[in-house]
Amino acid sequence: xxxxxxxxxxxxxxxxxxxxxxxxxxxxxxxxxxxxxxxxxxxxxxxxxxxxxxxxxxxxxxxxxxxxxxxxxxxxxxxxxxxxxxxxxxxxxxxxxxxxxxxxxxxxxxxxxxxxxxxxxxxxxxxxxxxxxxxxxxxxxxxxxxxxxxxxxxxxxxxxxxxxxxxxxxxxxxxxxxxxxxxxxxxxxxxxxxxxxxxxxxxxxxxxxxxxxxxxxxxxxxxxxxxxxxxxxxxxxxxxxxxxxxxxxxxxxxxxxxxxxxxxxxxxxxxxxxxxxxxxxxxxxxxxxxxxxxxxxxxxxxxxxxxxxxxxxxxxxxxxxxxxxxxxxxxxxxxxxxxxxxxxxxxxxxxxxxxxxxxxxxxxxxxxxxxxxxxxxxxxxxxxxxxxxxxxxxxxxxxxxxxxxxxxxxxxxxxxxxxxxxxxxxxxxxxxxxxxxxxxxxxxxxxxxxxxxxxxxxxxxxxxxxxxxxxxxxxxxxxxxxxxxxxx
Amino acid sequence: xxxxxxxxxxxxxxxxxxxxxxxxxxxxxxxxxxxxxxxxxxxxxxxxxxxxxxxxxxxxxxxxxxxxxxxxxxxxxxxxxxxxxxxxxxxxxxxxxxxxxxxxxxxxxxxxxxxxxxxxxxxxxxxxxxxxxxxxxxxxxxxxxxxxxxxxxxxxxxxxxxxxxxxxxxxxxxxxxxxxxxxxxxxxxxxxxxxxxxxxxxxxxxxxxxxxxxxxxxxxxxxxxxxxxxxxxxxxxxxxxxxx
Amino acid sequence: xxxxxxxxxxxxxxxxxxxxxxxxxxxxxxxxxxxxxxxxxxxxxxxxxxxxxxxxxxxxxxxxxxxxxxxxxxxxxxxxxxxxxxxxxxxxxxxxxxxxxxxxxxxxxxxxxxxxxxxxxxxxxxxxxxxxxxxxxxxxxxxxxxxxxxxxxxxxxxxxxxxxxxxxxxxxxxxxxxxxxxxxxxxxxxxxxxxxxxxx
Numbered sequence: 001x002x003x004x005x006x007x008x009x010x011x012x013x014x015x016x017x018x019x020x021x022x023x024x025x026x027x028x029x030x031x032x033x034x035x036x037x038x039x040x041x042x043x044x045x046x047x048x049x050x051x052x053x054x055x056x057x058x059x060x061x062x063x064x065x066x067x068x069x070x071x072x073x074x075x076x077x078x079x080x081x082x083x084x085x086x087x088x089x090x091x092x093x094x095x096x097x098x099x100x101x102x103x104x105x106x107x108x109x110x111x112x113x114x115x116x117x118x119x120x121x122x123x124x125x126x127x128x129x130x131x132x133x134x135x136x137x138x139x140x141x142x143x144x145x146x147x148x149x150x151x152x153x154x155x156x157x158x159x160x161x162x163x164x165x166x167x168x169x170x171x172x173x174x175x176x177x178x179x180x181x182x183x184x185x186x187x188x189x190x191x192x193x194x195x196x197x198x199x200x201x202x203x204x205x206x207x208x209x210x211x212x213x214x215x216x217x218x219x220x221x222x223x224x225x226x227x228x229x230x231x232x233x234x235x236x237x238x239x240x241x242x243x244x245x246x247x248x249x250x251x252x253x254x255x256x257x258x259x260x261x262x263x264x265x266x267x268x269x270x271x272x273x274x275x276x277x278x279x280x281x282x283x284x285x286x287x288x289x290x291x292x293x294x295x296x297x298x299x300x301x302x303x304x305x306x307x308x309x310x311x312x313x314x315x316x317x318x319x320x321x322x323x324x325x326x327x328x329x330x331x332x333x334x335x336x337x338x339x340x341x342x343x344x345x346x347x348x349x350x351x352x353x354x355x356x357x358x359x360x361x362x363x364x365x366x367x368x369x370x371x372x373x374x375x376x377x378x379x380x381x382x383x384x385x386x387x388x389x390x391x392x393x394x395x396x397x398x399x400x401x402x403x404x405x406x407x408x409x410x411x412x413x414x415x416x417x418x419x420x421x422x423x424x425x426x427x428x429x430x431x432x433x434x435x436x437x438x439x440x441x442x443x444x445x446x447x448x449x450x451x452x453x454x455x456x457x458x459x460x461x462x463x464x465x466x467x468x469x470x471x472x473x474x475x476x477x478x479x480x481x482x483x484x485x486x487x488x
Numbered sequence: 489x490x491x492x493x494x495x496x497x498x499x500x501x502x503x504x505x506x507x508x509x510x511x512x513x514x515x516x517x518x519x520x521x522x523x524x525x526x527x528x529x530x531x532x533x534x535x536x537x538x539x540x541x542x543x544x545x546x547x548x549x550x551x552x553x554x555x556x557x558x559x560x561x562x563x564x565x566x567x568x569x570x571x572x573x574x575x576x577x578x579x580x581x582x583x584x585x586x587x588x589x590x591x592x593x594x595x596x597x598x599x600x601x602x603x604x605x606x607x608x609x610x611x612x613x614x615x616x617x618x619x620x621x622x623x624x625x626x627x628x629x630x631x632x633x634x635x636x637x638x639x640x641x642x643x644x645x646x647x648x649x650x651x652x653x654x655x656x657x658x659x660x661x662x663x664x665x666x667x668x669x670x671x672x673x674x675x676x677x678x679x680x681x682x683x684x685x686x687x688x689x690x691x692x693x694x695x696x697x698x699x700x701x702x703x704x705x706x707x708x709x710x711x712x713x714x715x716x717x718x719x720x721x722x723x724x725x726x727x728x729x730x731x732x
Numbered sequence: 733x734x735x736x737x738x739x740x741x742x743x744x745x746x747x748x749x750x751x752x753x754x755x756x757x758x759x760x761x762x763x764x765x766x767x768x769x770x771x772x773x774x775x776x777x778x779x780x781x782x783x784x785x786x787x788x789x790x791x792x793x794x795x796x797x798x799x800x801x802x803x804x805x806x807x808x809x810x811x812x813x814x815x816x817x818x819x820x821x822x823x824x825x826x827x828x829x830x831x832x833x834x835x836x837x838x839x840x841x842x843x844x845x846x847x848x849x850x851x852x853x854x855x856x857x858x859x860x861x862x863x864x865x866x867x868x869x870x871x872x873x874x875x876x877x878x879x880x881x882x883x884x885x886x887x888x889x890x891x892x893x894x895x896x897x898x899x900x901x902x903x904x905x906x907x908x909x910x911x912x913x914x915x916x917x918x919x920x921x922x923x924x925x926x927x928x929x930x931x932x
Contacts, residue, residue: 013930051689078691078693079688079691079693079694081689083691085689086689086690087685087686094679094683094686095682097683097687097690098609099610099633099634100492102701103493103610103702107687107690109699110699110701111690111691111692111694111698112696113698113699114699115699116701119701120701123493136491137491137492141637152686155690156690159690310651310652332654335652336649338648338649340645340675342674342678343642344649344652344671346655346666346667348925348928348929356653386925386928386929388925388930388931389930406653514816514818515815518817518819522818592818593818596817596819597818599818600816623747624742624747625808625809627744627748627751628747628751629751629809631750631751631755632751632752632754632758632809633755634751635755635756636755636759639756639759666788669785669788670925672789673756673788674925674931676756677752677792680748684744684745684748687744693743
C-alpha cells in the first residue's frame with residue numbers, strides 16, 4: 001500500500017541536518033503502524049512525505065521514491081491525493097476551515113465537487129459510525145479539543161481515503177477523548193484502512209497497532225511488531241527516549257512540615273448564567289507542586305485563571321496564612337506558563353524578555369540577577385537569541401525565567417508537557433523541581449501521568465467546576481489517580 | 489439525521505430571506521441614505537427606509553437592539569438641531585455636523601448587521617458561488633470570516649499574558665503596539681500555516697467547481713423584497729436624473 | 733522531482749494569506765474608526781492613525797506578497813464591505829485604482845525590494861481616505877438639503893470646513909507620509925522580530 005524507497009529529505013533554511021535519511025519502508029494494506037521517536041527524529045517528516053506535503057508544500061530537497069496506493073506522490077497533486085490519504089494533525093484549534101461542525105465535515109467533499117446526495121450519504125455514514133450526532137449544529141469554537149479532533153477525523157473520513165495518517169493527534173487531549181479517538185481508529189481498522197500514527201503517548205495504541213517503527217535522527221532505528229514492542233521494559237523505552245507510563249508511582253513526596261497554607265473559599269465564576277466554577281473550600285500547603293487533573297471542561301483552566309487573578313468576574317476569597325490576598329495582588333505574585341507559549345513572548349532577545357517588567361533594580365543588579373536566572377534555567381547560551389527561534393522547551397524555560405525575574409511566588413502551568421518526548425518531559429520536571437526548591441508554589445494542569453509522577457506532591461481532581469478530591473499521596477489517592485489515568 | 493445541511497427553506501433565523509436578497513437590501517438602503525436628499529418623492533421613502541431595520545429586528549426577536557437603534561437614531565436626528573445654536577462654530581463644524589451625518593449611516597450599518605447576524609458564512613459563500621464569483625474571492629472571504637473570532641481569542645490570550653507580566657500599559661505607545669501586534673501576528677501566521685495544510689490536504693486547491701451544501705434559494709418573500717428594492721433604486725436613478 | 737506550483741496564479745495558500753491579513757486589516761480599521769470617530773477632531777485623524785498602526789501587520793503581508801493580485805483582492809473586499817455597511821461606493825471605486833497602483837509598485841520592485849514595499853504600503857493607506865471623499869464633495873448639495881431640516885443657522889455653521897477645498901489634498905499627503913512612517917516602523921519591527929527569529 002505504502003512503499004518508500006531510500007527517501008532523503010532536508011528542509012530548506014535549516015541548520016540541522018537531513019530530516020530523513022535512507023528511509024525504506026513497506027507497509028501493507030490494512031496495517032496500523034505506530035511511528036515513534038524523539039522530537040525531531042523524523043516521524044512527523046515521514047508522515048508529511050506520505051501525505052504529499054513534503055513534495056508539494058514545504059521547501060526542501062527530496063530524494064528517493066514514495067508510492068501510495070500505486071501512485072508516485074511527487075507526481076500527483078495534493079488535491080488528488082486528498083482522496084487517497086486523509087491527514088489529521090496535532091492542534092485541534094487550527095484544523096477547521098468553517099465555523100460549524102456540519103459544514104466542516106463536508107468541507108473536503110465540497111472541495112472535490114461531489115454531488116449533493118452523495119455528500120449527504122457520506123455525511124450520514126461518518127456521523128453514524130463515529131457517533132457524533134450530539135456534536136451537530138454546534139459552533140466549532142465551543143467544542144473541546146477532543147470533540148474538535150473527532151470532527152477533524154469525520155471530515156477526512158467523509159472523503160473515504162484508503163490511508164489515514166495522524167500526526168500526534170492525542171497531544172492536546174484528555175484521557176476520555178483519547179479513548180474516543182482510539183474507537184475511531186478501531187473503526188477505520190475494521191474497515192481495512194491503512195493507518196499511520198506518529199505519537200509520543202504510546203499506551204493508548206497498545207491493542208490497536210500492529211507494527212511499530214521507531215525513528216532516530218532521520219533514520220529508522222527499529223521496526224518491530226506491536227506485541228514485541230509493548231513488552232519492552234520501561235528502562236528500554238526510556239533509553240529510546242520514549243514515554244512509557246506504567247504504574248503510577250509518585251516519586252516526589254513532600255516533607256511534612258507545618259508550612260503555611262493557601263486557603264481558597266467560595267470561589268465561583270458564572271458565564272452566560274451557568275456556574276462554571278464552584279470551589280467551596282480548599283487548603284493547599286504553601287510550596288507544594290499541585291497537579292490539577294480532570295477531563296476537558298472540568299474547569300481546570302478556569303480554576304487556575306481565577307486563582308491567579310486573571311478572571312475579573314470571579315468571586316471568592318483567597319487567604320495565605322489568614323491574610324486575605326486581593327485579585328490584584330494575586331496577579332502581581334502569580335504567573336502562568338500558557339499552553340500556547342507564543343502568547344507570552346514579546347521581545348526580540350532572551351535577556352530583554354526575562355527582564356521585562358522588572359523596574360525596581362539598577363542596571364548592575366539587573367545584570368547579576370539575569371545571569372543567575374539564565375544559569376539556573378540552563379539557557380545562558382541563548383541570551384542574545386530571539387525567543388521565537390528557540391525550541392518549545394526552551395521557550396517555556398524563558399517564560400519561567402521571566403517569572404523568576406519578577407519574583408513571582410505562585411506559578412501555574414497549563415499542559416506544559418503536551419507533545420513532549422521523554423527527555424523533554426524530564427527537563428520540564430527538573431525546572432519544576434528547581435523552582436520548588438526555591439520555595440515557589442506551583443500548580444500544574446496536566447493529562448500527563450509521567451509528569452505528575454516525577455514532580456508533583458499534591459493533587460486536585462476536578463469535575464464540572466467542582467473539586468471532588470484533593471490531597472497528598474496516600475494509598476487511596478494514588479490508587480484513584482492511577483485508575484483515572486487508566487494505568488491499572 | 490437532523491442537520492442544517494438538509495434545510496431547504498430559509499427560516500426565521502435567516503430572516504426568511506436568501507443571502508442575495510439581503511445583500512441587495514443592504515445596497516438599496518445605503519444608496520438611498522447616501523445619495524438622496526430630502527426632496528421630492530424621497531421625503532416619504534427615507535423615513536420608511538429607517539423603519540425597515542426595525543421590522544427586521546422584530547423578526548429576529550431582539551427588542552433590546554431595537555430600542556438601542558431607536559434611541560441612537562432619535563439622538564442623531566434631534567440633538568444637532570437643538571444644540572447647534574448654542575455651540576461655537578468650530579465645534580459645530582466638526583462635532584455637530586458629524587452627529588447629524590449619523591442619521592445617514594445608522595440605517596445602512598444596521599442593515600449590514602442583519603446581513604452578518606442572519607447569514608452564516610457558508611450561506612454567504614454559497615450565495616457568492618451562485619453569483620459566479622470566482623475562487624480568488626470566495627476563499628479569502630471565508631478565511632477572513634473564520635479568522636475574526638480567532639483574532640479576538642488570540643488577542644485576549646496575549647493581553648492576559650501582558651497583565652501577568654505587568655507590561656504594555658499606555659505609558660509607552662511604541663512598546664504597547666509592538667507587544668500586542670507582534671505576538672498576535674506570530675500566532676495568526678502559525679495558525680494560518682496549520683490551517684493551510686489542513687485545507688490543502690482536503691482538496692482546497694482542486695480546480696473543479698466546488699459543490700455547496702448550504703441550501704439557498706429564492707422564495708416568494710425574496711421576490712417581493714427584490715421588487716421593492718429595484719423600484720426604489722429606479723426611483724433614485726430617476727430622481728438624480730430628473731429631480732422628482 | 734517535485735511538482736510545486738511556481739506559476740503566477742494565486743494558489744490556495746496565497747488566498748488563505750489574503751484572507752488572514754484582510755481580516756486583521758479590517759479589524760484594526762474598524763476599531764480605529766470606532767474609537768476615533770467619537771471625538772470631534774478624531775474622524776479626520778482616522779486615516780493617519782490607521783496608517784501608523786497597520787504598519788506592522790501590513791508590512792508582514794506585503795513581504796509575503798510574491799504574486800500579482802493579493803493586495804487587489806484585499807482592496808476589493810474592503811470596498812465591498814464599505815458598500816454593504818453604507819459608507820458608499822467610493823472605497824471600491826477609487827480603492828480599486830489605489831490597489832492597482834500598489835500592485836504595480838510591488839511588481840516594479842520585483843516583490844523583493846523592501847523600500848518599494850514601504851512605498852506601496854504608503855499608497856495603500858489612501859484606502860482609508862476614500863471614505864471621506866463623499867462627505868467632502870457631496871457636502872454642498874447635502875447641506876442645501878439640510879436647510880429644510882435644520883435651518884439656516886446650522887447650515888452656515890457647518891458649511892465652513894467641509895467646503896474648504898484644501899482640506900482633502902492635505903489629508904491625502906499627510907496620510908501618505910503617515911504611511912511611510914508606519915511602513916518604515918513596520919519594516920523595522922519585522923527585521924527585529926521576524927527576521928531575527930527566522931520566521932521570515
